[in-house]
Amino acid sequence: MTIELKKKIEELIQAHRTNNETLNATMKDTVEQFFSEGAINTYKKEFVAEQVQKEFADARKSAEQVDALLNRKLKAVIEAAKKAMIPEYFKKADRSPDFGSRVSNALQFLMIEDDELTDESAYLILKDFLDDYDQMLLFKRVIGKKNALVDSSGNTTFPRTFGQLNKMEAVLNLFNEVETMANNLFMHPRSEGQTYIFNNQMFATLVDGYQEGYDERYILDFAETLERISNKVNGEGDETTLEKYPQLEN
């Protein structure tokens, strides 16, 4: 099962663009309605200005509501993808009543091995805890005090023991990036686009700023990477996956 995160984010970005188009169309309609030749000859300038401002304010309020909701949906979509991709992270570890003593025993074995600890022996000591993310994180810190966790090339020295944990940490880091981007993705202030001058008054349509475009591309790149990792884990990766992202091979 693919997480389809990129597709879902693309749909939300498209919905945000449509929202922008609706805002600008409403503003343009209002301007055309009140600044037609007939209207200019019928209404006082002040009345027109007041009505136009009122219509603009309502259109902006609606657009902001939609953006806030789309942003909320984006966060929910990301969280759902996270839950689907790393369910172990959300699952409460099954801890037996003797959990404390088992941890204590494992720590003693690790201390006896000290700086001569190998991946093989660490795996044998910790194999009962491999699915417990929080506990493995603590063991990793303990082992890291006495042993190098990566070699000079940056490869892990404990692939068997911490392989699963490292993968989950890498995925979590990617999700952290995506979540940071998603916080305000559709809430960036808009800048002024096309300008209209009617009856000596200036009105401008609103467009997304440069930052928003950059953030959208960035979040889609991360979503694509996450999708590729997910596909590879599920055995759905293709040759292109490894050509484009050789680091996933590790």
Add this chain to the structure above:
Amino acid sequence: MPDGIIPQIDAILLRIQAKQADLAHIRSTKVKQRGLKQVSMSDSERLIELDIARRKHDHDISKMIEELNLKG
């Protein structure tokens, strides 16, 4: 974030879309029904219609957003 929040957000987005469509329809309406006849609608009548419709939609949408906020 609680599960099931996405359909609730989708429902509000649809409601806002309905509001925008309704207001656009009123803005483009040139005639009104009087008995069996269609007579032209004045600008002030249209503005009043817009105001009434907007209030009704905003009330419903605010309520839906409040419910969403209560859920988390």
